[in-house]
Amino acid sequence: MKALVTGGSGFVGRHLKDYLVSMGDDATLLDPTVDIANEEALSRAMDSLPSGSIETIYHLAALANVGESFGSSHEVFRVNVMGTLNLLEAARRVFPGARIIIVSSSEVYGRVSPNLLPVDEDSPLAPLSPYAASKAAAEQVAMQAFRAYGQRVIIARPFNHIGPGQSDSYVVSALAKRVLLAQRGGIGSIRVGNLESRRDFTDVRDVVRAYRQMAEVGVAGKVYNVCSGQSVSISWLAGRIIRLAGAEVVLERDPRLARDVEVSDIYGDSSRCRSELLWKPAISIEESLKDVLEWWSIHLEAD
Amino acid sequence: MKALVTGGSGFVGRHLKDYLVSMGDDATLLDPTVDIANEEALSRAMDSLPSGSIETIYHLAALANVGESFGSSHEVFRVNVMGTLNLLEAARRVFPGARIIIVSSSEVYGRVSPNLLPVDEDSPLAPLSPYAASKAAAEQVAMQAFRAYGQRVIIARPFNHIGPGQSDSYVVSALAKRVLLAQRGGIGSIRVGNLESRRDFTDVRDVVRAYRQMAEVGVAGKVYNVCSGQSVSISWLAGRIIRLAGAEVVLERDPRLARDVEVSDIYGDSSRCRSELLWKPAISIEESLKDVLEWWSIHLEAD
Numbered sequence: 001m002k003a004l005v006t007g008g009s010g011f012v013g014r015h016l017k018d019y020l021v022s023m024g025d026d027a028t029l030l031d032p033t034v035d036i037a038n039e040e041a042l043s044r045a046m047d048s049l050p051s052g053s054i055e056t057i058y059h060l061a062a063l064a065n066v067g068e069s070f071g072s073s074h075e076v077f078r079v080n081v082m083g084t085l086n087l088l089e090a091a092r093r094v095f096p097g098a099r100i101i102i103v104s105s106s107e108v109y110g111r112v113s114p115n116l117l118p119v120d121e122d123s124p125l126a127p128l129s130p131y132a133a134s135k136a137a138a139e140q141v142a143m144q145a146f147r148a149y150g151q152r153v154i155i156a157r158p159f160n161h162i163g164p165g166q167s168d169s170y171v172v173s174a175l176a177k178r179v180l181l182a183q184r185g186g187i188g189s190i191r192v193g194n195l196e197s198r199r200d201f202t203d204v205r206d207v208v209r210a211y212r213q214m215a216e217v218g219v220a221g222k223v224y225n226v227c228s229g230q231s232v233s234i235s236w237l238a239g240r241i242i243r244l245a246g247a248e249v250v251l252e253r254d255p256r257l258a259r260d261v262e263v264s265d266i267y268g269d270s271s272r273c274r275s276e277l278l279w280k281p282a283i284s285i286e287e288s289l290k291d292v293l294e295w296w297s298i299h300l301e302a303d
Numbered sequence: 304m305k306a307l308v309t310g311g312s313g314f315v316g317r318h319l320k321d322y323l324v325s326m327g328d329d330a331t332l333l334d335p336t337v338d339i340a341n342e343e344a345l346s347r348a349m350d351s352l353p354s355g356s357i358e359t360i361y362h363l364a365a366l367a368n369v370g371e372s373f374g375s376s377h378e379v380f381r382v383n384v385m386g387t388l389n390l391l392e393a394a395r396r397v398f399p400g401a402r403i404i405i406v407s408s409s410e411v412y413g414r415v416s417p418n419l420l421p422v423d424e425d426s427p428l429a430p431l432s433p434y435a436a437s438k439a440a441a442e443q444v445a446m447q448a449f450r451a452y453g454q455r456v457i458i459a460r461p462f463n464h465i466g467p468g469q470s471d472s473y474v475v476s477a478l479a480k481r482v483l484l485a486q487r488g489g490i491g492s493i494r495v496g497n498l499e500s501r502r503d504f505t506d507v508r509d510v511v512r513a514y515r516q517m518a519e520v521g522v523a524g525k526v527y528n529v530c531s532g533q534s535v536s537i538s539w540l541a542g543r544i545i546r547l548a549g550a551e552v553v554l555e556r557d558p559r560l561a562r563d564v565e566v567s568d569i570y571g572d573s574s575r576c577r578s579e580l581l582w583k584p585a586i587s588i589e590e591s592l593k594d595v596l597e598w599w600s601i602h603l604e605a606d
Contacts, residue, residue: 039377070451074342077388081440085380110450125443126450133447137384137440140428144436147413147429148373 006030007060016208036083046090054095056215073130080134088145099152102142106159107132120269121223152220159227163204164295183247193257195235200227200267203283213277227268307357309333310364319511339386349393359518360403376433383437391448402455405445409462410435423572424526455523462530466507467598486550496560498538503530503570506586516580530571
């Protein structure tokens with residue numbers, strides 16, 4: 001399968017590329033210096049690819065930091081919404097038959113009342129952050145292209161990712177890094193934000209498998225939750241990290257580190273992915289955390 | 304009530320301004336030369352208004368032509384989505400307590416299967432045109448601002464408008480103009496597109512009454528359909544126009560004039576507006592058509 005990956009230099013993109021290559025796919029990364037929100041620049045970049053060669057496009061390029069999006073909504077919309085619009089238009093011209101996996105986010109569901117969990121793909125969208133709103137908006141762009149032009153768009157709504165190589169602006173990766181740093185520095189405690197939030201975590205390597213499976217057998221115009229189907233609390237994860245690292249570190253709660261607009265618990269209904277894509281997560285949280293710790297221990301040593 | 308109107312120089316904007324003035328409101332129009340998609344330009348324009356003076360913002364500024372949006376989606380998204388984002392951000396800074404009526408469109412519902420008519424406000428969004436997708440996206444922007452920042456946003460989803468002064472890029476206005484032109488020119492027939500489409504029409508003067516009522520008693524974070532609750536076919540309207548004009552004109556169908564992506568019948572459930580806003584349309588279609596014909600007969604003479 002000849003694939004184009006946007007956002008291929010990001011955390012998920014790197015794992016996706018590795019996986020596609022391991023499966024024998026021919027994966028091209030869109031030049032990461034191309035500003036996808038710039039219609040002409042993206043057009044030129046797409047035109048420069050061998051014509052008719054791309055069967056699948058994985059659209060991962062996005063500004064993905066939820067917290068930061070509150071201070072940069074204009075840029076977030078520019079990249080995530082206008083970028084998706086530009087990508088679909090260029091693809092329609094250059095690779096009209098391509099399947100296009102549009103990576104959205106479970107953030108589009110917003111705060112879901114406990115009695116409505118797990119959230120399935122038909123749950124109402126109620127974005128809380130500019131990031132979430134931009135993803136909900138990009139979904140509208142993508143679905144319109146499917147309805148009006150028959151573009152073979154499939155929307156992925158991944159829940160939280162974990163895995164080696166993730167930036168420390170994400171909670172699990174940050175905790176792993178800070179636990180290791182505390183351990184090495186002989187520091188007995190680290191300050192953390194809201195530990196009671198519960199999230200549905202999937203290893204990034206399982207997530208990218210789901211994306212390829214979507215491209216293989218997913219139905220155009222459909223949305224797929226990518227998730228484990230259950231949530232765990234950040235405090236539980238932090239405890240596992242400390243234990244796996246063999247560290248003696250205490251967590252100190254600091255309310256100033258908690259996000260303004262916070263979802264207390266969310267987990268997805270993964271049955272569509274399981275039944276239609278025959279996909280399920282293969283990597284346990286324990287394994288993920290071990291790999292995250294190992295990744296940080298290598299990268300902290302390199303510093 | 305001190306009000307700011309964006310898009311005040313457009314068809315609906317002019318009627319809204321007239322109505323607000325007639326009700327004794329103090330209506331300020333945003334300078335129509337300001338590019339609302341330009342964050343800085345809009346910010347400057349909002350800053351130049353007397354601080355704290357605006358209680359209600361009617362956000363009408365948009366690129367509103369459905370057919371043309373297929374060829375200009377980038378610009379449509381820039382104005383309709385980025386423009387709404389910019390407006391909400393500027394309003395949050397300059398007029399944080401203002402009620403903000405975000406004018407969306409019934410186009411966001413797309414093609415609705417006949418057994419699901421009338422469409423109420425909880426119907427799924429399924430935009431067919433770039434215009435519709437931009438409005439669905441702008442709603443996400445607006446609702447996020449309500450959820451995260453408590454901005455007093457209310458979303459209006461008007462169905463089709465008719466009324467004096469509407470551009471001839473809209474079907475009813477175009478028919479009225481062409482019937483009058485044919486009548487004057489002694490031409491016995493005019494070519495038309497798909498006559499069997501059915502739409503839910505409301506006179507623009509009723510629509511703007513609904514907007515003010517929303518600002519007065521509407522609930523923040525809520526969506527209101529603005530519609531009559533029933534649909535009529537374009538061919539029926541064309542017949543009424545010909546009869547009211549006293550013209551002897553035959554309609555000739557030309558499939559080339561039909562839109563690519565067409566919704567055959569749609570009408571809205573207006574009960575929320577009726578029960579919560581105590582609003583209902585006051586102007587009959589017959590009266591609207593008379594006024595449209597009169598408007599054109601004056602404006603054709605002036606040519």
